[in-house]
Amino acid sequence: MTTDCLMSTYKPLALSFVRGLGARLWDQAGREYLDAVAGVAVTNVGHSHPLLVAAISEQAGLLLHTSNLYSIDWQQRLAHKLTRLSGLDRAFFNNSGAEANETALKLARLHGWRKGIEQPLVVVMENAFHGRTLGTLAASDGPAVRSAYGALPGDFVKAPFGDLPAFERLCAQHGHRIAAVLVEPVQGEGGVQVAPAGYLQALRKHCTRRNWLLMLDEIQTGMGRTGQWFAFQHEGIVPDVITLAKGLGNGVPIGACLAKVGAADLFTPGSHGSTFGGNPLACRAACTVVDIIEQQGLVQNAREQGQYLLERLREVLNGHPQVVAVRGLGLMIGIELHKPIPDLVALTARNHGLLINVTRGQTIRLLPPLIVGPTDVDAIVQGIVNALNGAEASRE
Numbered sequence: 001m002t003t004d005c006l007m008s009t010y011k012p013l014a015l016s017f018v019r020g021l022g023a024r025l026w027d028q029a030g031r032e033y034l035d036a037v038a039g040v041a042v043t044n045v046g047h048s049h050p051l052l053v054a055a056i057s058e059q060a061g062l063l064l065h066t067s068n069l070y071s072i073d074w075q076q077r078l079a080h081k082l083t084r085l086s087g088l089d090r091a092f093f094n095n096s097g098a099e100a101n102e103t104a105l106k107l108a109r110l111h112g113w114r115k116g117i118e119q120p121l122v123v124v125m126e127n128a129f130h131g132r133t134l135g136t137l138a139a140s141d142g143p144a145v146r147s148a149y150g151a152l153p154g155d156f157v158k159a160p161f162g163d164l165p166a167f168e169r170l171c172a173q174h175g176h177r178i179a180a181v182l183v184e185p186v187q188g189e190g191g192v193q194v195a196p197a198g199y200l201q202a203l204r205k206h207c208t209r210r211n212w213l214l215m216l217d218e219i220q221t222g223m224g225r226t227g228q229w230f231a232f233q234h235e236g237i238v239p240d241v242i243t244l245a246k247g248l249g250n251g252v253p254i255g256a257c258l259a260k261v262g263a264a265d266l267f268t269p270g271s272h273g274s275t276f277g278g279n280p281l282a283c284r285a286a287c288t289v290v291d292i293i294e295q296q297g298l299v300q301n302a303r304e305q306g307q308y309l310l311e312r313l314r315e316v317l318n319g320h321p322q323v324v325a326v327r328g329l330g331l332m333i334g335i336e337l338h339k340p341i342p343d344l345v346a347l348t349a350r351n352h353g354l355l356i357n358v359t360r361g362q363t364i365r366l367l368p369p370l371i372v373g374p375t376d377v378d379a380i381v382q383g384i385v386n387a388l389n390g391a392e393a394s395r396e
């Protein structure tokens with residue numbers, strides 16, 4: 001088949017998978033790959049997890065969808081689980097990350113208006129990624145994704161990520177108009193940039209003092225990815241709003257916006273909604289994902305295997321001519337290179353049976369499923385080393 005009938009928003013590799021199990025995928029020729037992309041931090045409990053397959057199959061035979069005009073038991077159960085795990089109070093369910101962030105941005109406007117601000121602003125970060133809708137594009141950085149689309153909502157002021165003095169200067173300048181701060185605890189698309197220790201705590205203090213909403217985009221970092229259920233838990237704070245998607249449904253599309261009561265209660269019946277959001281199939285899938293993560297101890301496994309992966313990579317890549325830095329949190333790891341290596345993704349897949357992703361042109365991003373063990377980690381490390389050396393050799 002060709003891609004002639006698809007809009008060319010992606011340039012997919014000539015590689016297509018027909019089956020997955022755990023951390024492995026198989027292509028049309030039956031070749032096996034170790035998956036260190038996990039559908040971009042989505043298939044966190046692995047491919048074809050038997051409990052998830054059973055839950056989805058059973059629910060498909062019972063009921064897929066009824067709309068939010070009726071109570072949905074699985075939605076209430078999921079909200080209960082997520083609020084218990086996060087310490088936030090209420091949930092609203094969407095179908096994607098961008099939509100979850102739109103929900104958060106609407107809360108920010110309502111919060112600002114309640115405070116008497118006519119045109120409320122949200123502080124966002126340089127190098128941020130929050131999605132592809134017009135609103136979330138406006139909150140994101142990067143001329144490549146924004147420039148073609150003309151005027152975007154003007155609700156945002158931008159601070160350099162991780163830089164507190166710069167944040168404080170921005171607040172001094174715009175403070176009277178600010179309603180909220182939106183930040184990724186680890187910038188994923190932005191090249192796996194980890195917030196410096198104490199940064200989120202400092203933002204929490206600012207927001208509490210000035211009655212701004214602290215809103216964390218945990219779409220990529222949430223659901224155990226960084227070795228805590230949510231990345232903010234590394235810092236012992238509780239935000240006012242968080243957004244989730246990616247790993248929440250392990251591939252069944254679902255997003256969520258969670259909020260503390262004060263922010264959550266800004267919505268009233270009719271002020272926000274979704275046709276598909278929170279349907280029985282997606283919510284049952286996500287409930288099952290949460291159960292699997294708990295039963296298999298995957299949050300702790302992400303912490304341990306992430307630590308091991310980071311250490312091993314630092315060991316073997318120390319002094320490597322192509323590597324600038326190795327960084328990460330839990331199983332979200334970036335290897336920044338001096339220069340982009342064209343076709344590195346394809347070469348690694350073809351020659352080493354390892355699936356990796358490259359973000360911001362020259363940072364290898366590793367997002368293996370949270371089920372990986374030490375043998376998988378060793379295989380990832382070996383594949384990366386071989387790929388870097390192979391890419392170097394092929395250039396000479």
Ligand SMILES: *Cc1c(COP(=O)(O)O)cnc(C)c1O
Pocket residue numbers: 095096097098099101129130131132184188189217218219220245246
């Ligand atoms: C992937 C991602 C999004 C967008 O999610 P979609 O489901 O693609 O809309 C937003 N924020 C972050 C941090 C992400 O990683």
